[in-house]
Amino acid sequence: MQTKVENNKAWFLVLPVFLIVAFSAIIPLMTVVNYSVQDIFDPYTRYFVGTEWFKQVMLDSRLHEALLRQFLYSFTILAIEVPLGICVALMMPTKGRGASLSLILVAIPLLIPWNVVGTIWQIFGRADIGLFGAFMSGIGVDYNYASDPTDAWLTVVLMDVWHWTPLVALLCYSGLRAIPEVYYQAARIDQASRWAVFRYIQLPKLTNVLIIGVLLRFMDSFMIYTEPFVLTGGGPGSSTTFLSQSLVQQAIGQFDLGPAAAFSLVYFLIILLVCWVFYTTIMNMQKDK
Amino acid sequence: MTQSSTTPISHNKGITKEQAPVYSRAERKARNANLRGRFGLVLYVVLLLLPIYWLVNMSFKTNTEILSGLSFFPADFTLENYAKIFGDATWYMGYVNSIFYVSMNMVISLIVALPAAYAFSRYKFIGDKHMFFWLLSNRMAPPAVFLLPFFQLYSSVGLFDTHIAVALAHCLFNVPLAVWILEGFMSGVPREIDETAYIDGYSFPKFFMRIFIPLIRSGIGVTAFFCFMFSWVELLLARTLTSVDAKPIAAIMTRTVSASGMDWGLLAAAGVLTILPGMLVIYFVRNHVAKGFALGRV
Amino acid sequence: MAWMSWTLPTALFFIGIAVILVGMTTWQILSPCVERRGFLPLATTRGDRLFIGLLSSAFIHLAFVALTDVNIAVATALCAFWMIILMRWG
Numbered sequence: 001m002q003t004k005v006e007n008n009k010a011w012f013l014v015l016p017v018f019l020i021v022a023f024s025a026i027i028p029l030m031t032v033v034n035y036s037v038q039d040i041f042d043p044y045t046r047y048f049v050g051t052e053w054f055k056q057v058m059l060d061s062r063l064h065e066a067l068l069r070q071f072l073y074s075f076t077i078l079a080i081e082v083p084l085g086i087c088v089a090l091m092m093p094t095k096g097r098g099a100s101l102s103l104i105l106v107a108i109p110l111l112i113p114w115n116v117v118g119t120i121w122q123i124f125g126r127a128d129i130g131l132f133g134a135f136m137s138g139i140g141v142d143y144n145y146a147s148d149p150t151d152a153w154l155t156v157v158l159m160d161v162w163h164w165t166p167l168v169a170l171l172c173y174s175g176l177r178a179i180p181e182v183y184y185q186a187a188r189i190d191q192a193s194r195w196a197v198f199r200y201i202q203l204p205k206l207t208n209v210l211i212i213g214v215l216l217r218f219m220d221s222f223m224i225y226t227e228p229f230v231l232t233g234g235g236p237g238s239s240t241t242f243l244s245q246s247l248v249q250q251a252i253g254q255f256d257l258g259p260a261a262a263f264s265l266v267y268f269l270i271i272l273l274v275c276w277v278f279y280t281t282i283m284n285m286q287k288d289k
Numbered sequence: 290m291t292q293s294s295t296t297p298i299s300h301n302k303g304i305t306k307e308q309a310p311v312y313s314r315a316e317r318k319a320r321n322a323n324l325r326g327r328f329g330l331v332l333y334v335v336l337l338l339l340p341i342y343w344l345v346n347m348s349f350k351t352n353t354e355i356l357s358g359l360s361f362f363p364a365d366f367t368l369e370n371y372a373k374i375f376g377d378a379t380w381y382m383g384y385v386n387s388i389f390y391v392s393m394n395m396v397i398s399l400i401v402a403l404p405a406a407y408a409f410s411r412y413k414f415i416g417d418k419h420m421f422f423w424l425l426s427n428r429m430a431p432p433a434v435f436l437l438p439f440f441q442l443y444s445s446v447g448l449f450d451t452h453i454a455v456a457l458a459h460c461l462f463n464v465p466l467a468v469w470i471l472e473g474f475m476s477g478v479p480r481e482i483d484e485t486a487y488i489d490g491y492s493f494p495k496f497f498m499r500i501f502i503p504l505i506r507s508g509i510g511v512t513a514f515f516c517f518m519f520s521w522v523e524l525l526l527a528r529t530l531t532s533v534d535a536k537p538i539a540a541i542m543t544r545t546v547s548a549s550g551m552d553w554g555l556l557a558a559a560g561v562l563t564i565l566p567g568m569l570v571i572y573f574v575r576n577h578v579a580k581g582f583a584l585g586r587v
Numbered sequence: 588m589a590w591m592s593w594t595l596p597t598a599l600f601f602i603g604i605a606v607i608l609v610g611m612t613t614w615q616i617l618s619p620c621v622e623r624r625g626f627l628p629l630a631t632t633r634g635d636r637l638f639i640g641l642l643s644s645a646f647i648h649l650a651f652v653a654l655t656d657v658n659i660a661v662a663t664a665l666c667a668f669w670m671i672i673l674m675r676w677g
Contacts, residue, residue: 004411004412004413005411005412005413006412006413006414007412007413007414008414008415009414010408010411010412010414010417011408011414011415013404013405013407013408014404014405014408014409014414014420016400016401016404016405017401017402017405017424017464017468018420020397020401020457020460020464021424021427021460021461021464021465023457024427024435024439024457024458024460024461025427025430025435025461027438027442028435028438028439028442029435029438031437031438031441031442032434032435032438035437035438087329088330088333090326091327091329091330091333092330093327093330100575100576102330102334103575104568104571104572104575105334105337105338106333106334106337107571107578108337108338108341108564108567108568108571109337109341110518110522110567111518111521111522111564111567111568111570111571112341112522112560112563112564112567113521113522113523113524113538113539113563114522114523114524114539115524115539115542116539116542116560116563116564119344119542119556119560120340120341120343120344120560121340123343123344123347123553123556123557124339124340124343124344128356129347129355129356129359129553130343131339131340131343131359132340134359162337162340166337170578194318194319194322219428219429222431223429223430223431223432223433225431225432225433225525226524226525243431243433244431244432244433247431247433247434247436248433248436248525251433251436251437252436252437257437260437261437264433264434264435267431267434268430268431268434271426271429271430271431272426275422275425275426275429276422276426279422279425283418
């Protein structure tokens with residue numbers, strides 16, 4: 001990396017970005033903070049309640065469950081998507097027409113609107129009209145994502161794996177393509193095993209992209225809303241209600257502005273912490289290079 | 290024919306025999322692994338496309354056929370579902386609305402992100418790292434957190450139910466993403482090019498437009514693609530900020546539920562039509578998209 | 588601005604944050620700081636330590652609110668103390 005020039009005038013180049021993002025980020029965030037300390041009936045009837053909502057939110061067992069479910073979910077999909085993504089990336093051809101074709105085919109799920117992803121799986125998983133549901137009942141599994149919590153959970157995870165493994169795969173693929181052919185030639189001369197090639201040539205090159213991949217997947221799964229909303233509506237019971245869903249239920253469904261805002265802030269702080277840890281890791285790794 | 294084909298084969302055999310002690314086992318192994326890889330890839334892609342195939346399949350069926358049982362091909366092939374969408378303004382306007390705000394978002398994101406990414410990739414300035422992190426944290430923030438204030442913010446400035454409102458709201462995550470990707474691509478361009486251009490008497494705007502932008506064309510294409518993609522797939526904000534005039538197709542799709550029972554065929558057809566634009570766009574950037582997925586940081 | 592439902596404490600909070608940011612910027616212009624390593628396991632600048640301090644303070648406040656009935660001012664005092672340690676030796 002070349003050294004950068006010190007120049008504070010560069011701020012003028014960043015200013016438009018700052019203004020446009022600040023408009024959409026800072027003003028709403030301030031509003032959320034304001035809401036979180038008040039009991040609001042309408043803009044003119046509101047009472048200052050201090051930290052009461054925070055206490056309520058922090059001690060709310062439903063939210064604890066949602067948070068736990070959220071972490072469990074995020075780790076489950078990461079544990080499946082990362083290895084699977086690496087495998088797919090290793091299998092994808094790097095040259096020729098096959099490369100472009102497989103790239104486009106693999107990327108398709110990423111380009112589908114999230115509610116359509118939900119719809120696709122809603123249809124696909126039904127025993128009466130969907131292939132997957134019919135297949136499951138065909139092999140004798142009593143499968144119904146709308147009434148059985150385990151099945152619902154399984155379907156949501158499967159949907160996410162289907163939807164987002166391509167992202168990990170494409171990230172790894174671009175990492176693999178950046179490895180110079182010389183490395184492989186050297187390995188061939190040394191008669192390195194397939195595993196050794198992977199462990200000592202490919203994996204080190206992949207760490208960078210994998211961290212980005214894990215960051216993106218963790219964050220996006222942490223804010224997942226639309227897909228489970230369409231597929232299961234958070235049910236049966238609350239078995240697939242994740243953080244965003246509980247939040248939207250509270251804010252829009254019950255119109256509890258205060259608690260919803262306090263919840264938002266706690267949620268946001270967790271995100272900020274995780275995001276900072278990842279960011280620092282990425283930046284330090286780039287510095288080491 | 291026989292003559293000409295036998296010679297090269299025997300010739301080949303000669304070579305393998307010669308190299309046998311060094312390569313043949315490893316090579317055979319590699320070929321086997323390659324074959325297994327191809328098979329695995331095909332299997333994966335088939336499994337990947339199966340749900341989509343099922344959707345497409347359903348979109349060409351009538352509702353009676355859908356509900357009467359499973360079949361891999363529509364027995365009673367019909368375009369009725371599509372005709373319904375293209376014949377009804379409330380349906381097809383949803384697509385127009387979506388494409389409209391997505392394009393607006395794409396243009397805004399690129400225009401503001403290009404100079405900023407240049408600043409991040411070339412200069413050190415006070416608070417640069419923190420600014421970069423703050424941008425990134427906005428990409429990661431869940432839209433659900435901002436839902437209600439967004440609604441009130443855009444209502445209070447009179448932008449509720451306009452395309453620009455959704456485009457601006459999507460800037461929240463697309464601008465940081467665009468800056469991040471573009472910064473990655475720009476860092477790959479050697480600084481010497483900038484310096485030479487300045488020595489040659491180019492002013493900054495002229496240099497940026499004439500020399501720099503053409504250099505990172507592929508990066509811009511990929512960034513545009515990502516802005517398109519994330520704005521196109523997002524529903525929560527788009528649905529909250531619109532009611533009639535700018536309602537996105539994704540929100541209109543819920544209409545199929547409220548009608549008498551579920552109109553599965555229509556739902557499937559609408560879904561298929563939302564997949565097409567993405568496939569068109571990815572075709573144009575297919576050669577660079579892999580690098581873009583790594584946010585230009587390979 | 589009515590829809591933003593401002594209250595005095597939150598307004599003061601944001602003014603405080605803004606003042607800190609402006610102050611940090613001025614400080615940086617007057618005497619630029621170099622990255623260094625303190626008791627934290629990574630090299631940090633002044634701004635990094637401020638961020639770490641604010642974020643951890645937020646979590647300390649949350650913990651206080653959730654787990655104890657102690658007045659929030661106690662948490663704030665504790666955080667101020669923590670911030671000073673962090674900025675000086677972090």
